[in-house]
Amino acid sequence: MDPEPVPSTKARAVFALGLVGLLTGPLVGGVIPATLALLLARQTARQAYAAGGYLTGSAWIRRGRRLAWGGLVLALTALVVLLIAGLLHLASGPGGQDFAPGTD
Numbered sequence: 001m002d003p004e005p006v007p008s009t010k011a012r013a014v015f016a017l018g019l020v021g022l023l024t025g026p027l028v029g030g031v032i033p034a035t036l037a038l039l040l041a042r043q044t045a046r047q048a049y050a051a052g053g054y055l056t057g058s059a060w061i062r063r064g065r066r067l068a069w070g071g072l073v074l075a076l077t078a079l080v081v082l083l084i085a086g087l088l089h090l091a092s093g094p095g096g097q098d099f100a101p102g103t104d
Contacts, residue, residue, distance in 0.1 A: 003054055010044040011057025014064035021071030026078050030071040037068035 014037050021034030041061050048055045 005054050005056050008044055008048060008055050008057035008060075010040060010047070011060035011064070014041045014044055015060045015067070016064075018064035018067030018071065022067045022074065023071075025071035025074030028075045028078050031075045034068040034071035034075070037064050041065045041068070 017033045017037035017040065021030040021032075021037055024030035025034065041064055044057070045061055048058055048061070
């Protein structure tokens with residue numbers, strides 16, 4: 001007799017970490033949960049494949065991966081925006097002489 005298919009608890013953890021990564025991505029703190037979600041998704045997908053169909057949850061893994069990648073993209077976008085804002089702030093600083101008047 002074949003065993004009954006069992007839902008993977010790691011698949012839901014991948015989804016939860018991906019969601020946290022997406023929600024905190026613009027704050028750059030989403031990099032850590034998104035990375036953990038991607039690492040756990042790889043491990044969980046391998047386990048589900050090795051189980052031969054008796055471990056379900058591939059839809060949760062796919063959704064978690066998409067959310068994690070979205071969180072990483074948002075974090076990268078936030079870093080680029082902050083870098084550009086910092087460079088514009090430095091460029092708009094006071095210019096002119098940086099030596100005493102009357103110096104040759």
